[in-house]
Amino acid sequence: xxxxxxxxxxxxxxxxxxxxxxxxxxxxxxxxxxxxxxxxxxxxxxxxxxxxxxxxxxxxxxxxxxxxxxxxxxxxxxxxxxxxxxxxxxxxxxxxxxxxxxxxxxxxxxxxxxxxxxxxxxxxxxxxxxxxxxxxxxxxxxxxxxxxxxxxxxxxxxxxxxxxxxxxxxxxxxxxxxxxxxxxxxxxxxxxxxxxxxxxxxxxxxxxxxxxxxxxxxxxxxxxxxxxxxxxxxxxxxxxxxxxxxxxxxxxxxxxxxxxxxxxxxxxxxxxxxxxxxxxxxxxxxxxxxxxxxxxxxxxxxxxxxxxxxxxxxxxxxxxxxxxxxxxxxxxxxxxxxxxxxxxxxxxxxxxxxxxxxxxxxxxxxxxxxxxxxxxxxxxxxxxxxxxxxxxxxxxxxxxxxxxxxxxxxxxxxxxxxxxxxxxxxxxxxxxxxxxxxxxxxxxxxxxxxxxxxxxxxxxxxxxxxxxxxxxxxxxxxxxxxxxxxxxxxxxxxxxxxxxxxxxxxxxxxxxxxxxxxxxxxxxxxxxxxxxxxxxxxxxxxxxxxxxxxxxxxxxxxxxxxxxxxxxxxxxxxxxxxxxxxxxxxxxxxxxxxxxxxxxxxxxxxxxxxxxxxxxxxxxxxxxxxxxxxxxxxxxxxxxxxxxxxxxxxxxxxxxxxxxxxxxxxxxxxxxxxxx
Amino acid sequence: xxxxxxxxxxxxxxxxxxxxxxxxxxxxxxxxxxxxxxxxxxxxxxxxxxxxxxxxxxxxxxxxxxxxxxxxxxxxxxxxxxxxxxxxxxxxxxxxxxxxxxxxxxxxxxxxxxxxxxxxxxxxxxxxxxxxxxxxxxxxxxxxxxxxxxxxxxxxxxxxxxxxxxxxxxxxxxxxxxxxxxxxxxxxxxxxxxxxxxxxxxxxxxxxxxxxxxxxxxxxxxxxxxxxxxxxxxxxxxxxxxxxxxxxxxxxxxxxxxxxxxxxxxxxxxxxxxxxxxxxxxxxxxxxxxxxxxxxxxxxxxxxxxxxxxxxxx
Numbered sequence: 006x007x008x009x010x011x012x013x014x015x016x017x018x019x020x021x022x023x024x025x026x027x028x029x030x031x032x033x034x035x036x037x038x039x040x041x042x043x044x045x046x047x048x049x050x051x052x053x054x055x056x057x058x059x060x061x062x063x064x065x066x067x068x069x070x071x072x073x074x075x076x077x078x079x080x081x082x083x084x085x086x087x088x089x090x091x092x093x094x095x096x097x098x099x100x101x102x103x104x105x106x107x108x109x110x111x112x113x114x115x116x117x118x119x120x121x122x123x124x125x126x127x128x129x130x131x132x133x134x135x136x137x138x139x140x141x142x143x144x145x146x147x148x149x150x151x152x153x154x155x156x157x158x159x160x161x162x163x164x165x166x167x168x169x170x171x172x173x174x175x176x177x178x179x180x181x182x183x184x185x186x187x188x189x190x191x192x193x194x195x196x197x198x199x200x201x202x203x204x205x206x207x208x209x210x211x212x213x214x215x216x217x218x219x220x221x222x223x224x225x226x227x228x229x230x231x232x233x234x235x236x237x238x239x240x241x242x243x244x245x246x247x248x249x250x251x252x253x254x255x256x257x258x259x260x261x262x263x264x265x266x267x268x269x270x271x272x273x274x275x276x277x278x279x280x281x282x283x284x285x286x287x288x289x290x291x292x293x294x295x296x297x298x299x300x301x302x303x304x305x306x307x308x309x310x311x312x313x314x315x316x317x318x319x320x321x322x323x324x325x326x327x328x329x330x331x332x333x334x335x336x337x338x339x340x341x342x343x344x345x346x347x348x349x350x351x352x353x354x355x356x357x358x359x360x361x362x363x364x365x366x367x368x369x370x371x372x373x374x375x376x377x378x379x380x381x382x383x384x385x386x387x388x389x390x391x392x393x394x395x396x397x398x399x400x401x402x403x404x405x406x407x408x409x410x411x412x413x414x415x416x417x418x419x420x421x422x423x424x425x426x427x428x429x430x431x432x433x434x435x436x437x438x439x440x441x442x443x444x445x446x447x448x449x450x451x452x453x454x455x456x457x458x459x460x461x462x463x464x465x466x467x468x469x470x471x472x473x474x475x476x477x478x479x480x481x482x483x484x485x486x487x488x489x490x491x492x493x494x495x496x497x498x499x500x501x502x503x504x505x506x507x508x509x510x511x512x513x514x515x516x517x518x519x520x521x522x523x524x525x526x527x528x529x530x531x532x533x534x535x536x537x538x539x540x541x542x543x544x545x546x547x548x549x550x551x552x553x554x555x556x557x558x559x560x561x562x563x564x565x566x567x568x569x570x571x572x573x574x575x576x577x578x579x580x581x582x583x584x585x586x587x588x589x590x591x592x593x594x595x596x597x598x599x600x601x602x603x604x605x606x607x608x609x610x611x612x613x614x615x616x617x618x619x620x621x622x623x624x625x626x627x628x629x630x631x632x633x634x635x636x637x638x639x640x641x642x643x644x645x646x647x648x649x650x651x652x653x654x655x656x657x658x659x660x661x662x663x664x665x666x667x668x669x670x671x672x673x674x675x676x677x678x679x680x681x
Numbered sequence: 682x683x684x685x686x687x688x689x690x691x692x693x694x695x696x697x698x699x700x701x702x703x704x705x706x707x708x709x710x711x712x713x714x715x716x717x718x719x720x721x722x723x724x725x726x727x728x729x730x731x732x733x734x735x736x737x738x739x740x741x742x743x744x745x746x747x748x749x750x751x752x753x754x755x756x757x758x759x760x761x762x763x764x765x766x767x768x769x770x771x772x773x774x775x776x777x778x779x780x781x782x783x784x785x786x787x788x789x790x791x792x793x794x795x796x797x798x799x800x801x802x803x804x805x806x807x808x809x810x811x812x813x814x815x816x817x818x819x820x821x822x823x824x825x826x827x828x829x830x831x832x833x834x835x836x837x838x839x840x841x842x843x844x845x846x847x848x849x850x851x852x853x854x855x856x857x858x859x860x861x862x863x864x865x866x867x868x869x870x871x872x873x874x875x876x877x878x879x880x881x882x883x884x885x886x887x888x889x890x891x892x893x894x895x896x897x898x899x900x901x902x903x904x905x906x907x908x909x910x911x912x913x914x915x916x917x918x919x920x921x922x923x924x925x926x927x928x929x930x931x932x933x934x935x936x937x938x939x940x941x942x943x944x945x946x947x948x949x950x951x952x953x954x955x956x957x958x959x960x961x962x963x964x965x966x967x968x969x970x971x972x973x974x975x976x977x978x979x980x981x982x983x984x985x986x987x988x989x990x991x992x993x994x995x
Contacts, residue, residue, distance in 0.1 A: 393803060395745045406747075413793060416779070416786040425782050428826075432833055447834075447987050451827055451980075458822040461789055462815045465796050469811065474803030475743060542777055544838025551778040555764065556787075559694075560757030567902050571734045580741035580802050581897060594800070594808030602816045606973050 022068040023078055023095060026103060029065040030148070033058060033141040040133030047122065050133040055118035056490070058137055059111045065144070066107030069100040074518035079150060086153060092212050094150035097518040098283070101359065102147045102275045108501060109267045109366040110140055116374045116494030117260035119487065120381065126173035139165040139264065146272050152201035152211040155276075159197065163190040163240075166269060169261040170253045182252035189249045193239030197276070200232035204284055216284045226285050230292050233280040234299070241273035242326045243333055244303035245635045251310075254322035255386060259377020262318060266325045267370035271362050274332055281340060282523040293341030294442060300337055301449055303330030304456040309610060311463045312603040313631045315388050315596045317376045320467055321369065324412065327456055328365045332358055334449065335427050339524075341446075342430075345437045348526035350430060353539050355520050356513055356528055357426030363512075364419040364505055368411040371498035372467075375405035378491060379471060382484040388467075388596035393476040397484040402472040404495040409468040411502040413461040417549040417556070419505035422537070424457055425547055426509075429539060459603075466599040475590035507549045510534045597629060604631065612637060689935045690764060690773045697763035701916040702726035702909065704950055711958030726912065733905035741802045741898050751798035752899065752906035758791040759913040766920045769939045769946060770932045771842035780839040781829040784921075785822060788873070791910065792818045799895035810894030813969060817879060817891060820976035821869045827983030828869070831862040832925050834990045841921075845928040857993070861986030863926045868979035870922065872972065874915045877961040879972050891969075919953045 019027075036058050043049050077096035085091040095103075117136065121129055142165055145158035167190070171183035205211055206219030221229065239246040254262045281288060307326030314320035335358030342351035376386075378401045385391055395402035411418035431450035437443050476482060487495070505512060510531045517527040528539055538546035567573075582588050604611065612632040618625035657668075706723045713720030740748065764775040765784050779787070796811040796818075833839045835856060836847035848859070872879040875892035882892070896907050923946070924931070930945035932938030967975060 393743070395747065395801075396743075410790075410793065413789070414786070415790045415793060416783050421783075421786050425786075428782055429839070432830055432839060433837075444988060444991055447830065447991060448984070450830060451823065451984050451987075454823040454826045455819075455980075458789075458819040461793055461822075462819045465793055465800075465811065465815050469797055469800035469808070473745070473747070473797060473800040474808065536777065538777075540838070543840060543843055544836075545780050545833075545840055546777045547780060547783050548778040551775070552761075552783065555775060555778065556757050556761045559760045560753045563756050563760070563906070564753045567734065567906070571902060572737075574737045576737050576739045577742050577744075578739050580743065580804050582804070583806065588804065590803065592805045593803045594805065594812055599808070599812050602812065602970075602973070605970065 019078070019080075020072065020075075022072045025064055025068040026072075026095065026100075027080070027093070027148075029061045029068075029107075030141040030144040032061045033137040033144070036061070037134040037137030037141070040130035040137070042130070044128045044130030047129045050129045051118050051121065054133050054137075055114050055121075058140065059114035059118065059494075062107045062111035062114055062140070064107070066104050066111060069104040069107060070515065073097055073100050073104065073515050075100075077522075089151060089153050089211055091154045092150035092214075093148045093154075094213070095148065097522045098275070098278060099147045101516065101519045102271060102362075103144065105271055105363055105366050106140075106143055106147065106268050108363075109370050109498070110264060112494045112497040112501070113260050113263045113267070113370055113374065114140075114494070115497065116263075116377070116491045119490035119494075120260055120374075120377055121258070122381075126175060127168075132169070132172060135165050135168045136261070139169060139261075139269075143268060143272055147275060150213050152198075152205070152213070152216075156194070156198060156201070159194060162269065162272065163187070163194065166257075166261070166265055170257040170265075172258050172261070173256075179256040182249075182256040186249040186253040189239050189246060192246070193236045193273075196232050196236030196239065198236075200229050200236055200280065203229040203232065204280070213279075213284060221286060223289070227289060227292070229285060230281060230288075233277055234296065237273040237277040237280075238299075238333070240276075241270045241329045241333070242303075242307075243299060243329065244306050244326065245639055247303065247307070247326050248633065248636060248640060250326055251314075251319045251322040251633075254325070254373075255316055255318035259318075259373055259380060262321075263370040263373035263377070266321070266373055267366040270325060270329055271366060274329070274336070274358075274362055277333075277336065278523065281336070282343070288340045288344045290341055290344040290437075290439065290442070293337045293339070293344055294445065295337070296340060297334050297337030297446075297449055300330045300332070300334030301452040301456070303327070304334060305452055305459075306330070306610075308456045308459040308463060309603060309607050310631070310633070312459060312466065313600040313611070315600075316386050317379070317388055317391070317467065317471060318373070318386055320388070320463065321372055321376065324460065324463060325365075325369060327460060328361070328369065328412075331427070331453065331456065332361050332365070334453065335361065335430075338427075338430055338446075338449070341437070341442070343524060347437075348524050349528075350433060351524050352520045352526050352528050353426065353433070354430035355524060356516050356539075357423050357430055359516050359519060360419075360426060360505075360509070360513070361423035364411070364423050364502070367498050367501040367505065368408045368420060371408035371495060371502065372405060372412065374491070374495055374498070375401050375408065376471075378487040378495075379484075381487070383478075383481055385478070385481075388470045390478045391471045391476075391481065392474045392478075392590065392593065393472070393481065394484055395472040397476075397481065398472075398486045400486050400492050401495065404492075404499045405472065406468065407499040407502055409464045411506065413464040414457045415461070416547075417506050417553045419502050419509075422506060422509045422547075422549070424453075425537075426539065427453065429545055433540060462603070466596065470594075470596050470599060474593050477590050477593070477595075507553060508534070509537050509549065513537070597627075604629070610634070686772070686774045686935050689770070689939065690775055693769050693773060693939075694760055694764045697768060697916060697920070698760055698909075698913060700950075701912040702730065704916050704919070704954055705912040707951065707954040708915075708958050708961075711955045712962060715958055715962040726908070730905045730909060733900075733908070734902050736901035738901040738903055740900075743802055744898070745801055747794075748798045748801040748898075749903065751794040752903040752910070754794045755791040756906045756910040756913075758787045758794075759910040759917060762787050762917045763913065763920070765841060766917055767842045767845050767924050767928075767931060768920045769942055770935060771845050772932075772934045773842075776840065776842050781833065781841055781844070782826065782839055784841070785826050785829070788825075788914070789818070789822060791914070795895055795907070799898075802898045804898070806890075806894045806897050810891055810897070813891040814895055816969075817872050817972060817976065820973055820980060821872045824865055824976060824980040824983050825869045825873070827980060827987055828862045828866045828925070831858050831983065831986040831990055834987065835859070841924055845924045845931055846933065848925065849928045849931065856990070858986040858990035859926060861982050861989060863922075865979040865983035865986065866922060866925065868975060868982075870915075870918045871960075872976055872979070874911070874918060876915075876957070878964045878967045879975065881966050916950075919950060922953070923949050 082091040142162035149155035311323035799811040
């Protein structure tokens with residue numbers, strides 16, 4: 006028996022914050038298990054377990070933030086395989102993503118406490134277990150310091166989220182969405198496993214420390230990088246392994262969609278960062294270029310598809326593909342700069358990328374939760390049957406407005422900050438050794454701004470069709486606003502969007518530790534706290550507090566002056582009907598209508614099916630479905646090939662014992678020949 | 682940031698806000714002259730604004746508070762933008778609070794709020810206008826950013842004063858890349874300010890409108906603010922154009938130099954207004970689905986400018 010079977014080995018001493026961080030995942034597991042005490046009781050999970058889980062999440066966030074810049078701490082647990090116990094490690098990178106997990110999951114859990122009701126399919130207690138196992142799984146992915154624990158945690162995360170996606174498992178469409186998710190999750194997992202297999206470099210040591218020490222030859226490190234991109238990309242929705250997102254996100258209950266999109270996709274980003282900048286030796290420049298191209302293509306692809314969606318959660322799922330594309334593009338830029346010997350620019354790009362991860366966790370969780378509130382209040386997910394909810398659900402509507410403006414990349418909210426930083430990184434591209442790359446990088450900036458501008462289009466559509474206008478169905482008049490806990494959860498996430506938007510400099514100062522760990526250089530001090538100027542003030546600066554102060558002062562001043570100098574009288578009257586008095590709610594623009602210009606401009610990108618009504622149709626209906634070209638070009642042939650192979654292999658099975666005996670005989674003969 | 686700079690900044694913004702309707706009137710007057718009409722005179726927009734401010738605001742029964750906030754947000758955004766753009770000098774304090782990218786973001790704030798407000802009432806025309814405005818916006822915004830990027834490659838920075846200074850400081854002051862950018866910028870200016878050939882500011886046919894369809898439900902002070910901020914937006918775009926392509930005569934510090942720069946700036950605006958009127962008189966409005974082609978051309982021209990700058994270093 007070795008020593009670690011009795012007590013954990015700690016390198017360095019354990020502070021209170023570290024202990025708290027390490028205590029949170031087991032606590033989540035315990036909370037989940039407690040849900041099984043009375044699996045049918047909604048009161049137990051809603052009143053106690055989910056708020057407790059949220060509290061644990063906030064503790065995790067606070068502890069990770071407090072210790073973000075501390076040096077790395079390792080821990081070996083008396084668990085796992087005999088010769089490979091679980092290694093844990095807390096370094097700035099892991100702490101940053103733990104902060105992201107805690108901060109977003111806290112808000113989501115608070116919302117979930119009020120959200121899950123009877124009749125959601127899975128019993129509340131079981132749901133509570135799955136939910137908290139999912140949280141603990143994500144935390145363990147971030148804590149893992151060896152490939153074995155990483156893969157175990159990764160699978161726990163994938164399987165628990167699979168069960169959460171299929172909460173309403175009685176619906177066939179949801180089951181098949183869950184299956185697709187499971188399939189791609191495992192495609193990714195296999196790829197990651199192979200990646201670790203390459204990374205150990207012949208030493209057969211599976212701790213990350215050993216992998217850092219393994220000297221990989223360049224072709225092998227490229228193979229490892231490719232496998233990592235495929236594996237983590239499948240989890241993050243990198244095009245072309247993105248098809249599960251638009252299926253699984255609408256199928257899952259909204260808090261689960263929020264967690265999956267806001268946090269789980271980031272664990273994939275974490276994994277790729279860990280492999281490419283920590284475990285692998287010096288990156289190659291073409292890795293960066295390939296990732297940049299893949300990411301930005303994914304960003305444009307996602308946002309174009311988001312613009313034509315008619316299901317609000319599918320729209321958000323495509324928007325996640327876009328945002329993750331931007332993140333991967335940013336990572337590509339980091340690798341490109343790091344490989345070409347421009348650590349400062351790499352630091353800028355990495356800061357922007359990490360900031361965008363955090364931003365996306367906040368605003369996408371907020372928006373998914375808002376769609377959940379809408380879904381509960383109306384029972385509708387289709388944009389064509391919503392509308393006018395700002396009157397019935399003011400809390401959700403105004404908080405969702407913050408998320409909408411943030412994701413549209415509008416100043417002074419948080420989406421703009423990361424976009425601004427990333428554009429700075431693109432613009433200040435130094436001379437790179439490869440001349441054609443010098444030209445491609447500004448084109449990347451063009452793709453980035455195009456997708457950001459389209460995101461604004463998409464979000465206006467999303468918000469306008471759901472919350473503004475007239476209710477498109479009579480049933481919407483009975484919609485109710487969300488409950489107290491749900492409001493608190495939404496408000497927390499919205500407050501995060503505002504705070505990250507207004508105070509980028511303190512946050513970037515905290516991020517500096519992560520950047521320093523991965524690249525060796527940071528952005529340095531960015532004083533003063535109110536002005537963001539990563540290069541030099543006279544070259545580029547952005548000061549969100551001043552921006553908000555002056556903008557707010559001018560806006561309020563104008564309002565005050567107008568009311569003071571003139572008057573504030575208001576009369577209410579019916580809307581102008583253009584001389585056609587028989588207008589109803591169905592004459593508003595629909596979601597299809599709002600997406601029509603995009604459909605027309607980007608027609609070749611879609612596989613479209615239109616159904617036009619005949620001229621004499623008494624009940625004319627127009628329908629258009631937009632499908633993904635990758636589905637027909639990549640997935641269906643792959644499925645057909647898999648089926649054909651299975652059929653060939655199936656021929657071996659005759660169902661007669663004599664044949665099977667023959668197989669054994671032949672095998673034995675073959676082995677004999679081989680051995681002799 | 683001392684008191685004199687702050688005062689200068691406030692004066693410049695107030696000047697821009699006050700002069701914007703005058704510029705709009707000047708363009709209208711030039712158009713009238715070119716069409717052999719007399720025109721309503723240069724004070725007409727002020728009279729319209731005064732009339733609108735005095736009226737009672739009529740709100741649609743379904744209007745939410747978002748509808749009432751939007752005009753103020755738009756006006757605030759445009760006034761803020763006037764503070765960022767180096768109109769009368771490159772040393773004003775607010776310029777460091779936001780660079781060219783933030784300026785584009787500010788325009789986007791105004792656009793998104795107005796589009797959301799247009800969808801708020803839930804009439805067919807409002808949402809039609811919102812959709813078209815966002816269509817124009819999503820193509821014009823990247824094009825404008827690419828124009829700024831071209832200039833920022835010359836200036837090694839995205840701060841607007843740095844761009845103006847860098848371009849003034851160049852001895853020959855003719856960059857081929859900026860020529861591409863200038864054409865692209867002009868196209869964006871026309872599209873973003875709802876001018877011919879993308880939109881017609883004087884139209885009264887709802888089906889063909891973009892901007893006017895969006896603001897169909899607005900009246901009285903709200904409409905006045907929207908009209909005023911539309912004028913301010915055109916004014917700001919012209920000021921951006923001057924800062925990027927004709928930055929001469931801009932003083933680099935606060936003081937009496939700014940007074941001396943005033944006639945130069947006024948002259949630039951007069952010429953720009955006349956040019957704009959001429960352009961609008963000789964061209965016809967396009968179908969809405971030609972607008973994406975028009976703006977895609979602008980975007981590609983701007984990208985081309987960027988590549989010229991990168992490839993040839995000129």
